[in-house]
Amino acid sequence: MSKEVEAYILIAQQEWELNLGSNARNLAVEFSKAKPVMYVNPAIDMKSIIKQIRTPHGKKRLKLALGLGQNTVKVAENLWVHTPQTISYSINWLKNISLYNFLNRRNGKGFFDSLKKAARKLHWKPENCIVFNDSQMFTGLFTKDFFKPLLSFYYIRDNLIEHPYFKFHGSRVEPETIEKADAIFANSAYLADYARQHHKISLDIGQGCETDMYDAFATKTEPADLALIAHPRIGYVGFLTGERLDISLLEQLAEARKDWHIVLIGPEEIMFQQSRLHQLPNVYFLGSKKPAELPAYMHYIDVCMNPQLINELTVGNYPRKIDEYLAMGKPTVATETPAMKMFLPHVELAVGVEGYIKAIEKALQPQDSAAQMAAISCAKSHTWEACAEKIYAVQEKLLNTPN
Known part of the structure; x- marks a missing residue:
């Protein structure tokens, strides 16, 4: 078997x-800078077809699942996207293990x-390809059975088995x-x-972040909706979901410090929409923003925070x-978790409303310029190139180790 890597899937x-x-x-x-890459969309299942069939996207996905269209499309230099020509059984609700295993294997074979x-x-041989599986645990179980790649890697970036959908x-x-994988990669020490x-080969490769547009020293215009809000502004930027963010903590924080103005930027799911936060006068929901707009919002917020809910998922x-x-x-306050300790001393870590109040009070003090520059350097060091280099190092070791 050749040990020359032809492509990544x-x-x-x-x-x-x-x-x-x-x-x-x-x-x-990042991989496409070194080798050809195929990004593989998840296969559509019967339940999703029924739910989406009246939408343009659902109709397009059904056609591709039936092979009526271009299932493999080049989207960039050295990069293709493949939409599987298969329809999976919707089986997550099944409690009969034997039946589930049988149908899951059928789903894997179709994929x-x-x-x-x-x-x-694309004239690629599976035995010369490396499969990199982004936590598709059910499909990935059959990678070596039905595809037989040169190497198979499994990637973990969330504790998915604690999510209700995946748990059973x-x-x-x-x-x-x-x-069954050849190596495991994770974006935190906890998951590794x-x-x-x-698996004996399990490596924390850290996390990449596209920080190019986040320039602390570029001139920015204060967004109009933010300019209406008084200081100090304590802000969160991102998806507002009760599965990952501590709504109760935010409510307590807003009520305990009415002189602080809590600014929440991002789309809301139902738990936030129905929360008491909407009735509190010092809490402001500014809605979704385009990615290019976010640096200006962050620039004019006094303290940025990540009020993460602590559970097995997060x-x-x-x-x-x-x-x-x-x-x-930006001065940053976040809920203390094992994964967050890697950011010390550049963030203030806290637990509970009293911890958050103390941490935010400290973060509101004038910043030391040297500490600010060290924090910026820390963030800028977290690149996708650095993550890929760690993957390549394990890959080379495996390819050069005699069977």
């Missing part, structure tokens, strides 16, 4: 077309049959998927330690927004 959780900021997308672009067809179209089947399937229980999470805050030179 990145099995993703999110569709490329959605254009969401995701580690898989960033790594695909990898489509992938092999796409590889042949994922808690038994993910460890097996991890065991978890994977190491099931405890190992690496919040990318911390790098964005620090790159903007």
Whole structure:
């Protein structure tokens, strides 16, 4: 078997077309600087077809699943996106393990049959490709059975098996998927330690962040909706979800310090929409903003925060927004978790409302310029190139180790 890497195949959780900021997308672009890359969208399942069939996106996905269109499209130099020509069974609700395993294997075969067809179209041999699986634990279980790549890597960036959707089947399937891989990569020490229980090669490769547009010293115009809010402004920028953010903490903080103005920027899911935060006079929801607008909002916020809820889903999470805050030179307060300790001493870590009040009071003090520059340098060092180099080092070691 040749040990020359021909291409990378990145099995993703999110569709490329959605254009969401995701580690898989960033790594695909980084890998494409070295080798050809195929980014593989998740296969559509029967339940999703029923829900989306009346939408333009749903109609397009169904056509591609039936092979009626271009399933593999070149989107950039050295980078293709493949949408699987298969429809998966919707089986997560099944409690019968034997039936679930049978249908999951059928789903995996359909997925990898489509992938092999796409590889042949690009004249790639599976045995010369490296598969990088972005936590697609159910499909990934069959990577070596149905695709037989040169190497198979499994990537963990969230503690997914604590999420209700994944918990029942994922808690038994993910460890097996991890065991079958050649190496495991994670974006935090906590997740790498978890994977190491099931695989001896488990490495924390850190996290990349696109910090180029977050320039602390560039001239910015204060956004009109933010200019109406008095100082001090304590802000959060990102998706507002009750699964990951501590709504109760925010409510208590706003009520305890009515002289502070809590600014929340980003789309809201239902838990935030229904929260008491909307009734508090010193809490401001500014809604979704375009990515290019965010640096200006951060610049005119006095203290940036990440009021993370501590649970099994979030405890190992690496919040990318911390790098964005620090790159903007902002005083930053965050909930203390194992993953956050890597940012010390550049952030103030806190637990509970009293801890947050003390941390924010400290962060509101005048910044030391040397400390600010050190924080900016810390954020700017977290690049996708650095993450990829750690992956390549493990890859080379595996390829040059005699069987």
